[in-house]
Amino acid sequence: MISHYQSNLENFLHWANTTPNNLYLRQPHGDQYIDYSYAAAAVEIKKIAHFLQRHLTEESKNVGIVAKNSAHWMMADLAIAAAGGISVPFYATLTKDQLHQVLVHSECSILIVGKLDHWDKIKEAIPEHVLVIHTPESSEKSGHQWAEILKTENEIASLPQPKPEDIATIVYTSGTTGMPKGVMITYGGIEAGINMAREIALLDQPSARFISYLPLCHIAERNFVEFAGTAAGGTIYFVENLDTFAKNLASARPTHFLAVPRIWAKFQEGILQKIGGQKKLDLFLRIPILKNIIQKKIQKGLGLDCTKLAVTGAAPISEELMIWFQKLGIFIQEAYGMTENMGLNAVMPRDQIKLGSVGRVHPDCDTRIDPETNEIQMRAPYNSTGYFKEPALTNDLFTSDGWLKTGDQGTLDSAGFLSITGRVKDNFKTAKGHYVAPAPIENKIGTHELVEQVCVVGVNLPQPIVLVVLSAAAKFKPKEEIEQDLINLKDEVNPLLKNYEHLKKVVIVKEDWNIENECLTPTMKIKRPSIEKKYQANFERWYDSPETIIYE
Structure with missing residues (x-):
């Protein structure tokens, strides 16, 4: 056990020295795994570092780093x-x-490229002066290859001694409202954050197992899986692809598991389909001998039978x-923060879940509510120092x-x-x-089984309207029943809102919102400006339509 966590690299080297044969990274390949012990990973890391x-x-x-999550992503970071x-990690x-845009802005002189679905389409984006290294998962087999570097390089002789105020990483935001910003995070910030979260994150659990599948360039996955998993001396599993x-x-049967709300909702959908619906599940759970x-x-x-810490974040969960998951013995703890x-x-205490909140403010985090705007404001030793090359945005x-x-x-209560x-x-x-x-209204609408995605809009309309993408459950219902269910939903929600918030129409849109059509960020948050731009020309026509439920 480490008495006091230091930088991510120092935590890794501690385990590489004290438990060299323990399993660090497990990379699936078909039905097999490519395994890296702490010692084996250290050799590759030190040679690439040299x-x-x-x-x-x-x-x-x-x-x-531009790549999907993998063992080489994590070794590249170290x-x-x-x-x-x-x-400087980038979304794959x-x-x-x-x-x-982000390569030029970040002034990267070297780029490590791993597994990507569209390398041939993006490789021209890399400026000529940038040195490119390809990991074994990269489809590009020319240029500097990770495997060849391992054959020719010695291990680095001396390691740096960064100061707490030195920048460790620049994390570009997912860009919900335009140009991504490069958030500068210091060595001291990472150290303060991981020590503060030690008890909450159960990092002293023996044989801790994590699974990495959400984008590692996002701060939630980086913290929860890479930084926490390494500090705990745990084993980190990866996912080969969406199908697997x-x-x-x-x-993996992780002891620690992080998922965004949409994934928890997909789990629910899959469970109900397998078990034969909510009524059947309710019946089973009412019978004591069957419940357990x-x-x-x-x-x-699901693979969550060993999970001690189940966390959700990045977007609101209903x-x-x-x-619903508590009834299955799965207690999801919501975490709140930003890059x-x-x-x-804040994080939800495991033994004191307070629904309607995002948890209790962390002990080393001062939080206040601005009396004029109701904005949440906070200060903590792990806060970013600002945005790379953006002094005006940093000041704001x-x-x-x-x-x-x-x-x-x-x-704040x-x-x-x-x-x-x-x-x-x-x-x-x-x-x-x-x-x-719009967010509180969307949270109410989004709980319905027929609603997969939701966005409330209404700039310059007399009353708001709501755009919805139907869920998979809607495929099994006739059109008339869907329409009546959505009318009932609108009629249930409106009395809970102020008069000027009452929803006038429900618009069912044809196309799912995803990353490719730029309606979702890589972390599955809706990109409100993109959605509004996509449909804005129709707002007034939809609003004036005699129907309550409108199909795009």
């Missing part, structure tokens, strides 16, 4: 730190233009979904007295539980001059 060190200069220390570089789903996700998860058997069978089927505070603002990130502005609106009520910039003004916060 190569990187020879090509880095004082003026250019930024090294990019190698960058060992070389004294600054790691970026288009050619998006990749070029269920199999890989069942094989059903709970264990479902947990094992109370109904959390209660700029390393995702560490903080209040005059040094508190970080989250952009979220919320309330006397016990330290935080609730989110909306986004400062998401609020829109109707034609009647009233401001509407």
